[in-house]
Amino acid sequence: MxxxxxxxxxxxxxxxxxxxxxxxxxxxPMDASTAVEAPQVEARTTASATATPMFVDNPYVIADIAEMASPATVFVAVEWPIAEQAPRDERGLSQDPFNYFFDFWFSDPFTNRPPVQQRSAGSGFIIDESGIVLTNQHVVGNKGDGQTITVVVGGPGLEQEYQAEIIGSDQSLDLAVLQIINEDQDVFATVPLGDSDQSRVGEWTVAIGNPYGEALHHTVTVGVLSAKGREISIMNQETGAPQIYRNLMQTDAAINSGNSGGPLLNIKGEVIGINAAVHAGAQGIGFAIPINVVKDVLDELITTGKVSxxxxxxxxxxxxxxxxxxxxxxxxxxxxxxxxxxxxxxxxxxxxxxxxxxxxxxxxxxxxxxxxxxxxxxxxxxxxxxxxxxxxxxxx
CATH class of the missing domain: 2.30.42.10 (PDZ domain)
Structure with a gap:
């Protein structure tokens, strides 16, 4: 024929x-929770195979990255009134292996009586000196009346609390953009955005965040980019339906509860991803949203509050x-x-x-x-x- x-x-x-x-x-795009963004930078140049390893030239390169990016990495705490607790197993824990990452501070698993306030916590990073913060949508959610968002800026001994508001979010992409309420017109430290399309499997990655809450704030972990283009399914806490995440970056840099929304950086100190999930049943399997996904929708999120x-x-x-x-x-x-x-x-x-x-x-x-x-x-x-x-x- x-x-x-x-x-x-x-x-x-x-x-x-x-x-x-x-x-x-x-x-x-997917509707769940998470986001983060920052200034756009040039794409990295691939080093030649015969180049001298960076750690030989500068054994403190990771420390330099941490010192540069930590001031722009923030702790995000959310409180809202609740009517009832989400169902749990007999131990009070979710049975989805990925959901452990999202359970941190969402409820008190050891009592059947719901608390007056529900709490969640995570991380974020500042991408504009005026106080624009990127984080995951699942960190801040959309809890309606009574929800308050507190952003803690600064390292040990320099912490300062600010209130913040959501100016844009997309559940399907798990992105949220916050604006710090900055009445004193403070100028905030920022972290630059890289080009996740240019990242290579096997390159070094650095994760910064607040695992298990503010007590361990600005924890720095190091690993490599293990894979690109991963797809995972997570039970959405708000809808009760599975949420599919596509095209994620996989890293073995340690990511724990409370790291959600924090930056995943390359060896140049540029954000290449937003830490989003970890497999609770395995070590060294964490996932991040590629920063180029964020770049594509950032302006729209800021100007309209949503992604078309x-x-x-x-x-x-x-x-x-x-x-x-x-x-x-x-x-x-x-x-x-x-x-x-x-x-x-x-x-x-x-x-x-x-x-x-x-x-x-x-x-x-x-x-x-x-x-x-x-x-x-x-x-x-x-x-x-x-x-x-x-x-x-x-x-x-």
């Missing part, structure tokens, strides 16, 4: 999450071996469109149910995660080129 080709240009527009929840479950979600108006699912065989596909590459939203960009472009998306722009598609990742790179009004197979024919 001769291959038929035609151009399908799809206009990506911002969808309404509630109206298209079935689509957004795959396509939209691009959508094209499709319901879709991963291909199974049996479905691929039924559709007479050469392989399992692609995702199957199961339905089209009426009057959506996808319908206007001519996409139909039972089409198989094989490629978006210059990226091959193997799963719904690939579709979500590619759409997340675009904004409302962008055009994208989608290659689909329909009844064995390629439609370009």
């Amino acid at each position: 001769q291959t038929k080709k035609r151009v399908v240009s799809i206009l990506v527009i911002v969808g309404i999450l509630l109206a298209f929840s079935g689509v957004i479950a795959h396509l939209s 979600v691009p959508w094209i108006g499709i319901y879709h699912q991963n291909l199974t071996e049996s479905t691929a065989a039924q559709l007479r596909l050469p392989d399992q590459k692609g995702v199957l469109i199961t339905d089209i939203v009426q009057d959506s960009p996808a319908e206007e472009a001519g996409l139909k149910a039972w089409d198989v998306i094989r490629r978006i722009n210059d990226r091959d598609v193997f799963s719904t995660s690939d579709v979500a990742d590619e759409l997340a790179k675009h904004k409302s009004g962008d055009e994208i080129l989608i290659t689909v197979m329909r009844r064995g024919e390629v439609l370009l």
